Amino acid sequence: MALTGKKVAPMETDDLMQEIATIKAHIEQVRVQKRERLRTMDFFCLDNSIRESTVGQLRSHTLENKQEIYRNVKKCGIKDIIVASFATSKMQTQRVDDLFVNWLKEQGEDFTYFVSFSEITNGYDKNGGYDTKSVPIGLRKNKEWGLINTFFEFDLTDKNIQWGTKFTVDDMCQLLKKRIDEVRAYTKTGRILLNFRDFPLAMRDYPDRVLYIVRYLSRLPEGSRMFALCFEDPLGEYLPEELEAWTASMRRVMDSNGFSDGKILVHIHQKWDLQTASQLDCLSAGADGVWASLCEEGAAVGHACSSVTMMNLIRLGNQRILKKYNCTQFRKAAIAVTKLTTGKMPHPKQVVYGERSIDLVFGFLGVGDFDLAEFFGVDAPNRITTLASTDMISDRLVNVFGDNSQFKDKYILDKMKEQMLADLRGGTKEEYHSPAGIAALFDRSGGKLTPEMAKVLEKTKLSAVHHDNLIAEVRKEWDSWDTKEQGGNRGDGRLEFDSFYHAFMAPYFGCYRCGMTKKGLQAIDMDSDGFVDWVEFLVYIKWALRQYPDTEDMDTLLEIVFQKGVMPAMRDEKIMRQRSGVKSSC
Template sequence: MDASAALLDDARALLADADQKLAQLRAIEPYLIDISLRENPVGSGIGHTLADKLRILPQLRAFGMRNIHLGSLDYPMPDELEVDDDFMLWLRDHGDDMRGCFAFTDIGTVRGDGSFAPSPSMRKLQAYKVPNTLHEIYLSDEGMAGLYDFDTLLRDLRASIGWLHANITGDNGGAPRILINIVDGCDALTNRLERSCALLEMLAGQDIEGVSIEDDRGTYLPFQVGACVAIARRCLPQPKKLVVHVHAGAGYENASVIEALLRGADGVWGGIPKQAAIIGHASLGELIANLVRIGNPHMAAYQVERLLPLATSLQELDSGQPVPDDVPVLGRNAYRLTLDFFRQQGSRPMDLPPERIGGRYGYRICPVVSDRPVIAGRLAEVTGRPAASFPDEVLDSMIRLMRRDLRAGLRLAYDMPAELLELHRRALAFFPSPMQAPSCETP
């Protein structure tokens, strides 16, 4: 075999490996817990009222979410109720169907005499009749400091799981679904491996739904998150669930979630919009869109055609302002073309046209690259006239004028309607037969 044939064989093997990973992602039916009612307002400057939460919950259910996190039962100041408390109390008192609903709780304590004292959050879970919980612990040195040592954690966690089973009525009258959320999971697994494996092996024998691992600051690289998941999967065999939650601290979040799924995670918890506790997180909206992108058939369980408007409306409610333009997938500029070459097409592998998730293409003028289709599209948006009504020669003149302006030292925002119409007027002046300049109809 000559060198070029060997190179081609290696290349085919590499592509085959990528195809195998795509097939794995297409086949997975991810275990999703929606936490839009809690995660997104945590990063909001204005938060949620009870009325907001009551409007959001039916939207999540209509979209297709079956596991919905209602809120956090505050640990450090349990006597000062939050809107989350009011919300769960309202659902209880109005007989709302809370099947599939979760709330955050923390562990209780085994007293010196051997009796068990449930935490205030556990008492609230019981009182509010929420059937399932993400039960939170810390496992790193820093996280455990001042809370418990490892032996105490193991003792109290076992007792907490037992109390939950004895006192919480789960979905349809059955046992509660309990996921142990290791808030500092990546820290613990990378820095205290023996301790982490010992805890996970203990949990493998407990009557729980599974375990959640967080990259709570979003600082671990995707392959590190993947390694943590792979370790946890070995310690926690199926059918126990293994889910992840990843913040956007360093910009790796969606890649980390994909890597986690490839390395053995069953699913993810997060909000539908991007907004989260820090600067964003690996949202369920982005994950669902990316699984639609690769052809995962299980996404048919969700109203994917409503994804973009739902995510937009939820984030605008949370923040009181528009979604940042440059958020991938869900931001306004994700589908505003600057050059027609970037248009995603349904016939091309890995593309996700905006219509698939309830959006449509828009146009944004960038003087260095914008071409005829983009300029015509933006003129159509601004004037209300069909894009085809703008002659190619006029569009070419607009391109020439933008280049000349930059060479002359002029930096003009041609995407703004007034500047765009002025550019169009200047282009018309090159032609002997007058063409009617359009007026501005839309911003």
Template sequence: MKNVLVKFGSMARRHSSADGTLNSVDSVSVRANVVEQQVVRLKAADEARKAREERLAALNPFCIDATLVECLSDGQGSVEDKVKAFKLLTQCGLKSIILAAFVKERTPDLKFLQAMRSQKLIDEHCLAFSELFDANGSDLPGQDLPFGLAKMIQFGIQNAILECDLAAPYINWNKYSTEDFCALVESRCRWVAANLFAGRSVPPASFVHLRDFATAMQVAPQRVLELVQYLGRLEPGIRPQGILIHEPASGHFPFEAAPYVAAVRAVMDATGWTEPPQQAGGTLSAAGSGLLLVHVTAGYGLAHATVLECLAAGCNGVMASLCEEAEPASVHASSLLDLVNLSRLGNPHVAAHFNMDQLRAAAQEVSAMVLRAQREADKTAEREAAQQAQQQQQQQQAKPPTASTSPSHSRQPLILGHA
């Protein structure tokens, strides 16, 4: 009996006390379990980090350059500066360069495009933006050929970036189905393949730019992924070269972008629209290759972190300008810093495809062009304001003096009808 009581007492000491609190032995055990759980979580997080870093280190980045339309857009810089910037970009290893963003009733710098064409600088790698359809005052997309595609024929630009908004408030999505939108995008891709062939050795290509990607993935993710699936199932000769996504870094944190990108990449892979193997950094790949490029606008210092998250989650390149000097509405994550970040992780393809010293020098020169153009624009605005003020002063001085009236004529009754 005594042994039984001793055993019972030892068991009581190992369990909770009468008031429900843990004794010292149990407290140590619980703390040990918490520590072990956190160590397991940290190890899992570290494995995920290593996987992301391995992808970034092995990634063969594809770059579409937007310097001429974001940093040196219409009204920013002379024709000579823009042509010089184009040559600098190509010398650094950047070949896929956007020359213009065609929007109806807002034509870009035609003198620059004419100079590029006269000097035979527009080649099979050049691109331009075009709206998917021109606004016609209706809540349904128009079927007529958009202004941008017509202009691309005029200047011999054979690669089109089609601007698509999948959460657009100006489209009545109750009347216009996802199938209708997909069919419209397909028709534009077929038109590009059939009509933008400029007699060059490389066939024309189209890209689909999901301009409101972040918003659309929040409010209409099924519509986005159904479009991706639809395009991925097209025959390779018609299928776009890839998808460009726009991520506003000011809208959310970098880690929020990763699941969106991973979802798009998974749908592309499921349709056979996979990443091109070992694609050269600035050269357009075979028709219908599954490029997924990200363009990130600036936001509270989060832009480049967002780029890295997107690349680790499934993007295989960027659409970006070489430097970050631009109009406030066009500030973005630069391709130079994106490439530097990849190089820091030991990526061998960056140095193989791009001359980093030349890229840095070119970025400095383009930055100087932008600042010079901004100073000239400020001076022009000051001159115009001074001229307008002078004209107003001259007009006031030219007015004849108002004839003075006598007190009797100027006297008015305090109450109408009474003297």
């Protein structure tokens, strides 16, 4: 159905040519207005890992958690850090944040760029307005602790306020000015930020309130101006285009009233998976940065984190971020903050810092040219197969077991290659890449086991019974699919590609007909007969069990097989093709 609901005339050839011209013009506009802005902008990151990641969690951060998160943030080269959100009621006088700020003081840390939250008001008065007389608890504590940068928060749609009668927008402007003056009374250089906490709802229902206040703050004399006006989408419910339009409106009001150097920072929560797209649209429309945690953990189901947002800007060519922050640390830091917050690793499919984000980002899988593995310095070790050179075998031995003169012995290395080929000719399909696999090959080829090799092989023997049980469990699942096949293929110890995909591959390769799935099948089908033999699949299973001998169940075993075995093998094949000048079909 047409978007307008009206009947649309058929397109002739000339109409199609006009349509092509239209879409080209539109894409060019996107490139100039959005991509170019994102590529060249001077991005500002206000880190909120210490505060955001604990919101709504089952386990709050301990002092030690906060200390370790702080260390990880510093490794990323981020210096603007939200360090506290103090108790907002008189009954709740101390949080871990007090202890953490005290620890920062004891460590002699520089407080110049530390930021702390404060409400604009302690609550309501008795007449339907905000309390404008008492000083907010957060602001008092900021002064006590010497935190000179204050991040105020307020709401413009609070139904407890009788707007327009008991409390007006002018009253709010005067309250904001009062808080600015209170901060300036104890620091002339401290940064003041303001979060429009209910920004989307206010822009939808009361845009006059928002823009009136933005104009008022933009017109303040230079010494009274804020460092940044900020907003969030607390529910993650609005479309990127809506937030983009509202951001552009705020920027126009600021610029037209002499506040073009004022920053706009955004914070988007996750609900319908629009968070990062929304954040990028806001940045393209005039926002200058974000306040966010390095990882997505946060209130409800999370938020648009800084590591993912900044990596998006980097892949679009933003060089300023690379110079400003230690970007190669983003992945490690985001993983660390996630573990400190949840006690678990990030979800494997979490973009940028999930385990599978590296495996699935290679260009030949059809997901772009930006190689996250290369950017973050994740090594792809030499995989030892019959195609490996003696130099590759030597490198693998040294990397796994350290230097040893035997690992450079050409006679032993040649024998190892010969043994692999002899195994293949004799119908034995073995794996040689894991520490246990290459140690066993070394032993069978005349090498004298080193103490470290002996330990690896002994551990493999101790796990043998458990491993046999896991292999039997996988084989049972294999046989259940083998017996469903038709004709002569039933029960022959081989699986057709269709059966193998649905039995084992589907959770890791989302499209049966896609090129990357075919590449995965080719990596397993070693004899290229169009089937997956049990002995072919068993090579990867044995490798996984030797490499990860503590694997507890079949699901974990298969996850290791595909994520750490098959997918890297696919990447190796691509690299080998590139080096040999053979063009990949994907």
